[in-house]
Amino acid sequence: MARAEAGRRVVAGRGPGRATIGVRGTLAGSTVSAFDSAVRTAVEPGMDLVVDLSEATSVSAAGLATLAAVRDLVRADGGSFTIRQPGESEGALAELAMTPRDRSRAAHPAGHAG
DSSP states (O other): OOHHHHHHTEEEEEETTEEEEEEEEEEOTHHHHHHHHHHHHHOOTTOEEEEEEEEEEEEOHHHHHHHHHHHHHHHHTTOOEEEEOSOTTOHHHHHHTOOHHHHHHHHSOTTSOO
């Protein structure tokens, strides 16, 4: 896929204290690079980031790794990281957006020993 086409598959919007980056189609190959570039251009320290995957059809291993790196970068800079996805069938994506506290709650639900 040409770099220009990959750029059209990644859309970015920005408001006060928040950036939204959307992906259309597959988050793989050159689209991963376009996504990473869009994030680094749009997000400043302390900003919240919403990654909109509602129009994504799939995410490659490289895409997941990039999402994890972006999550860590945003949180280290004091922002929040949220993934908007089409459904809960993408378990890896849902888990990626979880904080350590969320993971602890999921592993040890209230009222259950564990």
